[in-house]
Amino acid sequence: MxxxxxxxxxxxxxxxxxxxxxxxxxxxxxxxxxxxxxxxxxxxDVPHYCNTDWIRAVGPNLTEEEQLNLTLPRGADGEYDQCSMYSPVDWDLDSIRAYGLNATEKCSSGWVYPTAQQPSLLTEFDLVxxxxxxxxxxxxxxxxxxxxxxxxxxxxxxxxxxxxxxxxxxxxxxxxxxxxxxxxxxxxxxxxxxxxxxxxxxxxxxxxxxxxxxxxxxxxxxxxxxxxxxxxxxxxxxxxxxxxxxxxxxxxxxxxxxxxxxxxxxxxxxxxxxxxxxxxxxxxxxxxxxxxxxxxxxxxxxxxxxxxxxxxxxxxxxxxxxxxxxxxxxxxxxxxxxxxxxxxxxxxxxxxxxxxxxxxxxxxxxxxxxxxxxxxxxxxxxxxxxxxxxxxxxxxxxxxxxxxxxxxxxxxxxxxxxxxxxxxxxxxxxxxxxxxxxxxxxxxxxxxxxxxxxxxxxxxxxxxxxxxxxxxxxxxxxxxxxxxxxxxxxxxxxxxxxxxxxxxxxxxxxxxxxxxRNKLQTLPKTDSEEKEMNSENKV
The missing domain is CATH 1.20.1250.20 (MFS general substrate transporter like domains)
Structure with a gap:
């Protein structure tokens, strides 16, 4: 056979x-x-923070930096927290500036990604x-x-x-x-x-x-x-x-x-x-x-x-x-x-x-x-x-x-x-x-x-x-x-x-x-293997 x-x-x-x-x-x-x-x-991973556009209703002319400063808490390193925000209130802008906000909550309206970039899975589906x-x-x-x-x-x-x-x-x-x-x-x-x-x-x-x-x-x-x-x-x-x-x-x-x-x-x-x-x-x-x-x-x-x-x-x-x-x-x-x-x-x-x-x-x-x-x-x-x-x-x-x-x-x-x-x-x-x-x-x-x-x-x-x-x-x-x-x-x-x-x-x-394993020595060798064997025998 x-x-x-x-x-x-x-x-x-x-x-x-x-x-x-x-x-x-x-x-x-x-x-x-x-x-x-x-x-x-x-x-x-890219920089991100909570969407706080709610404050625009009472302060439409706020700059971006002012908006972030009023609505986002800061961490121990002085940077804005990426995963929490101050809870929205029904105050006017002057009251918010005068007394500030204290109560925090998790991001409730999505996130903002400030750096200009192409859409990614992370930014499009908010994987943060x-x-x-x-x-x-x-x-x-x-x-x-x-x-x-x-x-x-x-x-x-x-x-x-x-x-x-x-x-x-x-x-x-x-x-x-x-x-x-x-x-x-x-x-x-x-x-x-x-x-x-x-x-x-x-x-x-x-x-x-x-x-x-x-x-x-x-x-x-x-x-x-x-x-x-x-x-x-x-x-x-x-x-x-x-x-x-x-x-x-x-x-x-x-x-x-x-x-x-x-x-x-x-x-x-x-x-x-x-x-x-x-x-x-x-x-x-x-x-x-x-x-x-x-x-x-x-x-x-x-x-x-x-x-x-x-x-x-x-x-x-x-x-x-x-x-x-x-x-x-x-x-x-x-x-x-x-x-x-x-x-x-x-x-x-x-x-x-x-x-x-x-x-x-x-x-x-x-x-x-x-x-x-x-x-x-x-x-x-x-x-x-x-x-x-x-x-x-x-x-x-x-x-x-x-x-x-x-x-x-x-x-x-x-x-x-x-x-x-x-x-x-x-x-x-x-x-x-x-x-x-x-x-x-x-x-x-x-x-x-x-x-x-x-x-x-x-x-x-x-x-x-x-x-x-x-x-x-x-x-x-x-x-x-x-x-x-x-x-x-x-x-x-x-x-x-x-x-x-x-x-x-x-x-x-x-x-x-x-x-x-018993057949190991009986299998035909390739030309390259024969050359290797011959060189080893010469040594």
């Missing part, structure tokens, strides 16, 4: 067809970071004072959408295929992302953003199996991480867009509309041939394999295609296998934990871009710049050190950076930002490693279900991360301590996972990945 890896070797492990496929899968990821964390730049936490809460609710997507997309992709789920997700993200720009109130904004996030989750999850199931063993990390480099480039694009477009509605359109340019995917995006084989769709799988071989200028031996018929009986799997089978249960629990702390530290740092003391656009740009080498370095680190060590060490570094930040004085903005950037480097690299590692640990028949389940853990972390930030009102060190401590613990747990470097992808749920 032919192994599917033999067919990939015949087609070409990472030739023109696979490179074009990786490019196709990468383009949507340029836009995804905007949909996930772009709201941070729509709720930047008692409504200030709504920004973080809405970010958490959008992460609920990512969680729902992870719950739905994984099993659905294993059932109906990778291609249709990805196409539907792309359409949903672009359509609902565009609708967000035209909504009249904040409640509708939160609801539609949650739906849009569900589609974004589908893109993140479904690109993974298509990238890994079409390439050879040695090229799996490169296929996944090249696409993740586009995520890093999307972070840079987010910094540029948000800096250049301050009107939140125009920014939302600019971050959503480009996805419609990818409508041609309907005709060119292939299905996973490996998935088709596991579902018994042999003829369709052969069609894709022959097309890939033709583009790569290769020829598949007829006897290999004939033997492919035997693969049609691959036993199907269920998401319950992840809980019933001992080796899969261990992998699932630890990888879910790894994804959870990945999401916690990644979103904890990303969403706190306004809290490090430097210009938020500069900080976001630094975050994007450092993500790119983080994703690229992963390709080489995974090749040199394997999956387990890289996953564990990166999580430990990200967690330690957060813990060190706790001990830095708040006025040391540059030092804090540098540590945060290092933490973001490790967190982004760790996230990429998790995608590669998960795709290799779970068998084909439930790969999407397994990755989706782990992704759910990351989305729960995404929901929790903004809420943890609210704890800083009790002590500024609490959020970073939680992010750092949990991440260090998750990194230590990863040392319990099996290694999957240069091991063929499992197709059914019966095979323990530990058994695959």
């Amino acid at each position: 032919v192994e599917f890896g033999d067919l990939i070797s015949a087609v070409g492990e990472f030739c023109l067809y696979q490179k074009l496929l990786v490019l196709l899968l990468s383009l949507p990821l340029l836009i995804t970071p905007f949909q996930m964390v772009g709201q941070v730049f729509m709720v930047v 004072c008692d409504r200030k936490d709504l920004g973080d809460i809405s970010q958490s609710l959008s992460m609920v959408g990512l969680l729902v997507g992870a719950m739905i997309v994984g099993p659905l992709s294993d059932r109906i295929g990778r291609r249709p789920v990805l196409l539907i997700s792309m359409l949903g993200q672009s359509l609902f992302g565009l609708v967000l720009a035209f909504l009249p109130n904040f409640t509708l904004y939160v609801v539609f953003r949650c739906i849009m996030s569900t589609a974004a989750s589908g893109i993140l999850i479904t690109t993974l199996p298509l990238a890994t199931e079409w390439v050879g063993v040695s090229y799996r990390p490169a296929a996944v991480l090249i696409s993740h480099c586009f995520l890093a480039a999307g972070q840079l694009l987010l910094a540029g867009l948000s800096y250049g477009i301050r009107n939140w509605r125009l920014l939302q359109i600019a971050g959503s509309a480009p996805m419609f340019a990818l409508f041609f995917y309907f005709w060119v995006l292939p299905e996973s041939a490996r998935w088709l084989v596991t579902r018994g769709k042999i003829e369709e799988a052969k069609k894709y394999l022959k097309k890939a071989a033709a583009i790569n200028k290769r020829t598949i031996p007829p006897e290999l295609l004939d033997q492919l018929k035997c693969e049609a009986r691959t036993k199907s799997g269920s998401i319950l296998d992840l809980l019933r089978k001992k080796h899969l249960l261990k992998v699932t629990l630890i990888m879910a934990c790894a994804w959870f702390v990945d999401g916690l530290v990644y979103y904890g740092l990303s969403l706190n871009v306004t809290g490090f003391g430097l210009d938020i656009y500069l900080t976001q740009f630094a975050f994007g710049v450092v993500e790119l080498p983080g994703r690229i370095c992963c390709i080489y680190m995974l090749r040199w050190f394997g999956r387990k060590k890289v996953q564990a060490v990166l999580l430990l570094v990200a967690g330690l950076m957060c813990l060190i930040i706790v001990g830095i004085p708040e006025d040391q903005a540059v030092a804090i930002t540098v540590l945060a950037v290092v933490g973001k480097f490790a967190a982004s690299a760790s996230f990429s490693t998790s995608y590669v590692y998960s795709a290799e640990l779970f068998p084909t028949v439930i790969r999407q279900s397994g990755v989706g389940l782990c992704s759910m853990a990351a989305r729960v972390a995404g929901i929790v991360a903004p809420l943890i930030r609210l704890l800083e009102q009790y002590h500024h060190a609490i959020p970073m301590s939680v992010y750092g401590g949990a991440t260090v613990l998750g990194g230590l747990l990863c040392f319990l996972l099996p290694e999957t470097s240069r091991i063929e992808l499992p197709d059914d749920t019966e095979t323990d990945n530990h058994e695959k």
Whole structure:
């Protein structure tokens, strides 16, 4: 019986067809970071105070400064209070000036934003004072959408295929992302953003199996991480867009509309041939394999295609296998934990871009710049050190950076930002490693279900991360301590996972990945690996 890896070797492990496929899968990821964390730049805090136009009825000729001085209390620092006002009275202007106002109340007629600026979510929907936490809460609710997507997309992709789920997700993200720009109130904004996030989750999850199931063993990390480099480039694009477009509605359109340019995917995006084989769709799988071989200028031996018929009986799997089978249960629990702390530290740092003391656009740009080498370095680190060590060490570094930040004085903005950037480097690299590692640990028949389940853990972390930030009102060190401590613990747990470097992808749920280790030395090496081995032997 032919192994599917033999067919990939015949087609070409990472030739023109696979490179074009990786490019196709990468383009949507340029836009995804905007949909996930772009709201941070729509709720930047600005000076504001209560609307006290009631006094204009008795003093229409008052200057703005006189109006504020008569109607707003001052804080201990001498500045006008931003969230309270003197209670309106039925006095004439002379009496108000003579006796002054004493009773205060919360803003009852809205707020005024004196600085000239473009409309933002904060100013248009008054996300200030008692409504200030709504920004973080809405970010958490959008992460609920990512969680729902992870719950739905994984099993659905294993059932109906990778291609249709990805196409539907792309359409949903672009359509609902565009609708967000035209909504009249904040409640509708939160609801539609949650739906849009569900589609974004589908893109993140479904690109993974298509990238890994079409390439050879040695090229799996490169296929996944090249696409993740586009995520890093999307972070840079987010910094540029948000800096250049301050009107939140125009920014939302600019971050959503480009996805419609990818409508041609309907005709060119292939299905996973490996998935088709596991579902018994042999003829369709052969069609894709022959097309890939033709583009790569290769020829598949007829006897290999004939033997492919035997693969049609691959036993199907269920998401319950992840809980019933001992080796899969261990992998699932630890990888879910790894994804959870990945999401916690990644979103904890990303969403706190306004809290490090430097210009938020500069900080976001630094975050994007450092993500790119983080994703690229992963390709080489995974090749040199394997999956387990890289996953564990990166999580430990990200967690330690957060813990060190706790001990830095708040006025040391540059030092804090540098540590945060290092933490973001490790967190982004760790996230990429998790995608590669998960795709290799779970068998084909439930790969999407397994990755989706782990992704759910990351989305729960995404929901929790903004809420943890609210704890800083009790002590500024609490959020970073939680992010750092949990991440260090998750990194230590990863040392319990099996290694999957240069091991063929499992197709059914019966095979323990530990058994695959015995084949480690028998797999063909790439030319680059042969050169490395020869140079080491000479030394």
